[in-house]
Amino acid sequence: MELNNLTAISPVDGRYRKQVAFLDEYFSEFALIKYRVIVEVEYFLFLADKKFFKLPAKARQRFKLVAENFSLDDAQQIKQIESVTNHDVKAVEYFLKEQLDKAGAPELKEWIHFGLTSQDINNTSIPLSWKHCMEHEYLPAIINMQNNLAILAAQWKDVSMLARTHGQPASPTKLGKEIMVFTERLDNQVQLFSYIPYAAKFGGATGNFNAHHITFPKKNWVTLGNEFVEGVLGLQRMQFTTQIEHYDNLAAHFDNIKRINNILIDLCRDMWTYISMDYFKQQVKKGEVGSSAMPHKVNPIDFENAEGNLGIANALLEHLSAKLPVSRLQRDLTDSTVLRNLGVPVSHTLIAIKSIEKGLGKLLLNEAKLKEDLENNWAVVAEAIQTILRRENYPNPYEALKELTRGKNQINKQSIHAFISSLKISGELKKELKAITPHNYTGIAAEY
Incomplete structure (x- = not known):
């Protein structure tokens, strides 16, 4: 069958293609070839700028356009050359030599790919495409999600909510603050991500500039290599390498993305649970079906879809x-x-982010349910009462509240207030204790 969205084996190129099609600018075979061409052209022009040879201005401009205007037809031509050479980077070199002929500088062809091994091109073009994707696509998507969560946190800043530790009723909190937990976690990880360099290898067949040095022994090739990789490409050149880059910093990027994905999985599971607790309703869309058998259902499929895609990405x-x-x-x-395969986990991650944003956009706060849960769990003010009694040096306050509340079913406002009334304390202190409710016992948090 002809390849299309229905016949693709991977859902990234099939079912989800329209959601991540823009990533083909960074991770497709075309993109890899394009970035190789960019690096080769920039290196050739760099050598010209360093006076290794004289490049006429007209030839320079025409040759520079080869990278700037690189097309699918150009990539097809390189693949045709590769079918003969059986070497992908060598095919790029031969293609560029042909382009230099057309630019009017055939005598300079041997300066293309001068002294290099294929990994000098791969280990600069791949981190360059990775850097561009992270800066233009991935990080903006994460920061945008972080901002959306901050907006929701502000919207729900004053909404009291029963907390649940170990799945059990616990000291109340604010819904907005619980959303800020994820905002802060994402912000911390984005900051860590920004500290990791985009590393590259550029140093010849085994990392020692052997061919460069034997040919031009008076040139400082380490300095030239650093200047090209860092000054022209905007990457960080590793100083001591084998034929390939270490990939340690790239691995650090992967691990950082995994941590961010784990935060998003945590978010998905919390939102799924809040929906199951009826804290949120979900907006329905006319014509959509929640279940093939149960007409009433509106399933939290966006958070489930995101969790699944994040799991694939992390693996x-x-x-x-x-x-x-x-x-x-x-x-x-x-x-x-x-x-x-670099683009595959990035694709699944961005698919997940889109699903989370869709799910968040459907949420309708059911504040009545949150208030009901608080009202049904007066036992959670026991912590407040026993702590104030400790302040007053009342004997064994924790034990007294434990006896009253632990494992009991009928703890309500009346039973709490009856307990307070029975205490041998001042009327003023009783008034202070009776002012505490599950709705107002929410503590404080940093401003946001």
């Missing part, structure tokens, strides 16, 4: 972060096929 990220930093001696080829 792949775990393999990537564990495998890529391990390579036999100066290089084996196992990283090559693995690196081609």
Whole structure:
């Protein structure tokens, strides 16, 4: 069958294609070829700028356009060359030599890919495409979600809610503050992510600039390599490498994304539970079906879909972060096929983020249910009463409240107030204790 959304094996290129189609600019075979072309062209122009050869201005401009205007037809031409060379980077080199002919500088063709091994191109083009995707797509998506959660937190700032530790009624909280928990966690992880460099390898066949140095021994190739990778490409060149980059920083990115995904899984499960507790209703869309058998159902499918996709993403990220930093001696080829899958966990992660945002957009606060739960759980003010009694040096207050409340079914306002009335304390203190309710015993939190 012809490949399309219905025949694709992977749901990323099938069912979910329209949600993540923009990622083909970073992770497709076309994207990999395009970024290789970009690096090769930039390196050629860098050598010209460093006076290794004289490049006429007109030829320079025409050759620079090869990268800027790189098209699907160009990529097809490179794949055709690869069918003969059986080497993907060499095919890019031959393609660019042809383009240099057309640019009017055939005598300079051997300066293309000068002194390099294929990994000098792969280990700069892949981190460059990864960097662009993180900065233009992934991080904005996470920050946007963080901002959306902050908006909801502000909206629900004054909504009292029964907390549940170990699944049991616990000291009340504010719904807004519980949402801020996730906002803060995401912010912390985005900050950590921003500290991790986008590392690259650029140093010849085994990382020592052997070919470069033997040809131009008076040139400081370490300095030139640093200047090209960091000054031109905007990456950080690792100083001591084998044929390939260490991938340690890339693995750190993967692990960071895994942590963020775990936070999102936690969010999904909490929102799913709040919906099951009827704290939230969900907006319905005309024509949609919740269950094929039960017409009344409105299922929290967006949070479930997100949780599933985040799990797939994390499984792949775990393999990537564990495998890529391990390579036999100066290089084996196992990283090559693995690196081609970078876009898959990113796709599943962004699919999940879109699902979470959709789910959050459907939520309708059922404040009456939150108030009902608080009213049905007066036992949670026992902590407040016994702590104030401790302040007053009342004998064994914890034990007294434990006897009153632990495991009891009929703890309500009346029983709590009757207990307070029975205490041998001042009337003023009794008034203070009776002013405490499950609705107002919510503590304080930092301003947001």
